[in-house]
Amino acid sequence: MRVARYASPNEISHHGPSKLDAALSLLEAGGNDLSSGKLPVDFGRVRVSVERDGKTSRVALDDASVDEIAAAVKAALRANKKAPGTHPMVKAVTKALAADKTLRGVTVRRVGQRTSLANIDDAAWPALKRALRGLKLPVG
Structure with a gap:
């Protein structure tokens, strides 16, 4: 349901719901408030910090795997000192x-x-x- 709210049908078929859900989690971990009502999310502008061959780089959502996005979410939550605790x-x-x-x-x-x-x-x-x-x- 969350993916359907923030992504177009074309984006869902292009990226897949798992990758889009991970991207939404990454945006939230970065301090973005998705409940603010800015719809839809421009997934073409989303960049993911990934580590490949010992080097960290920022890649487009198309070039990142779901596992890489999940790792970026964990890193963002650790780095974001304003990350809220459990509600x-x-x-x-x-x-x-x-x-x-x-x-x-x-x-x-x-x-x-x-x-x-x-x-x-x-x-x-x-x-x-x-x-x-x-x-x-x-x-x-």
Whole structure:
């Protein structure tokens, strides 16, 4: 859904959703607020810092692999001193899910004012319902 919001159908077919999602994560790690409403993202201008043969260079999104983009995201998060910590909502939901073994694969993500859950096994829905029912939401 996130990729569809920020990319055109042509960009999705050209780059693929995995690469575009990684590029969006890179933009967020660099301090860009994607929730500001500037749509769509100009993926042609995105440059990725990659390390090849011991040398670091900036390459176009077309020339970077998903793994290289993921490594650039990690490096940007480490380098960005203003990178936010884990949002209290994500901490609360993650803690609630950790109590049940069937929910261990569920991922929690926060973008802007939205919290999303992913990787929910069909058999885990009853446990998810129980976990969220007892959830204490953070104030603010």
